[in-house]
Amino acid sequence: MIFYLQGGYVPQEEARVSVLDRGFLFGDSIYEAIRSVDGKPVFYRDHLARLHHSAELLGFDLTGGTPDLRAIMRELLRRNGIEDSRMRIVVTRGTGGRDQISGFTPTWVVTIEPFATLPDEEYERGVAAVLVSVARTGVASLNPEIKSSNLLNNILARQEAVRKGAAEGVMLNPDGLLAEGAYSNLFWVDAAGILRTPSLEVGILPGVTRQKVIVAARAAGLAVAEDTAGPEALESAREILLTSTSWEVIPVTRWNGAVVGSGRRGEIAAMLRDRLRALYHEDEEDDA
Numbered sequence: 405m406i407f408y409l410q411g412g413y414v415p416q417e418e419a420r421v422s423v424l425d426r427g428f429l430f431g432d433s434i435y436e437a438i439r440s441v442d443g444k445p446v447f448y449r450d451h452l453a454r455l456h457h458s459a460e461l462l463g464f465d466l467t468g469g470t471p472d473l474r475a476i477m478r479e480l481l482r483r484n485g486i487e488d489s490r491m492r493i494v495v496t497r498g499t500g501g502r503d504q505i506s507g508f509t510p511t512w513v514v515t516i517e518p519f520a521t522l523p524d525e526e527y528e529r530g531v532a533a534v535l536v537s538v539a540r541t542g543v544a545s546l547n548p549e550i551k552s553s554n555l556l557n558n559i560l561a562r563q564e565a566v567r568k569g570a571a572e573g574v575m576l577n578p579d580g581l582l583a584e585g586a587y588s589n590l591f592w593v594d595a596a597g598i599l600r601t602p603s604l605e606v607g608i609l610p611g612v613t614r615q616k617v618i619v620a621a622r623a624a625g626l627a628v629a630e631d632t633a634g635p636e637a638l639e640s641a642r643e644i645l646l647t648s649t650s651w652e653v654i655p656v657t658r659w660n661g662a663v664v665g666s667g668r669r670g671e672i673a674a675m676l677r678d679r680l681r682a683l684y685h686e687d688e689e690d691d692a
């Protein structure tokens with residue numbers, strides 16, 4: 405594959421950064437994972453806004469300019485001859501030692517890989533998820549709003565889930581409230597039919613898919629609540645869903661080893677995935 409690195413396009417094997425880069429040394433780096441569908445990057449503006457928000461929260465100096473990421477992504481699609489991809493925009497603070505506090509030149513990288521969604525049977529069958537003992541980092545330690553490339557918290561959560569035979573691990577925040585999956589946002593449908601999801605104040609990544617799903621659900625006439633809940637709320641859920649750029653809207657049909665609802669995908673999960681996928685083609689990406 406051909407990747408973007410610091411103003412140029414290079415073969416994957418030649419895409420190298422310095423061992424003095426603070427992304428490598430300290431995980432001092434941010435990223436966005438963004439898909440292209442039928443040759444178009446989807447929800448580009450949302451991803452770009454979140455990237456800038458992450459940069460701001462970490463005090464990255466981007467005043468030297470942001471490369472034209474939309475043009476770069478289109479060029480990567482063209483050069484690699486693919487239409488459906490997952491691209492990763494990575495920005496590090498730049499090279500420098502631990503005690504350096506200013507004067508950095510950020511490192512910009514965009515990688516690309518072909519991407520296909522899971523087969524429909526997997527969406528019908530759903531996945532297993534478990535509550536993990538690893539807590540999501542607190543807002544006052546490493547705010548989960550920052551989409552940092554330091555994914556140790558997420559890696560520990562996912563490892564624990566996989567050890568327990570599940571596809572995803574759901575983390576609580578430091579106060580014991582439901583937060584999010586290792587790499588996904590969490591939703592559930594309660595006994596009254598309300599679609600619920602932890603609010604941003606709990607300390608979660610503001611998922612692009614999460615936001616699209618909230619808007620799509622309201623447009624479909626569903627009541628949606630963003631609030632706080634303990635893990636026991638999932639025990640009586642009719643449906644549990646996970647959302648992410650890669651998974652779209654995937655049902656959890658086994659929660660902590662117990663069957664959820666009918667044990668197959670529920671109708672709200674199916675409807676929300678359809679509505680999300682419709683948005684890939686309605687996105688205003690070309691008009692900007």
Ligand code: PDD
Nearest residue numbers: 437586587588589609611612613648649
């Ligand atoms: N991450 N929460 C966390 C901790 C995540 O890492 C992700 C996804 C999400 C879902 O966000 P979005 O809908 O914007 O993809 C929630 C990316 C996709 C990744 O795993 O690389």
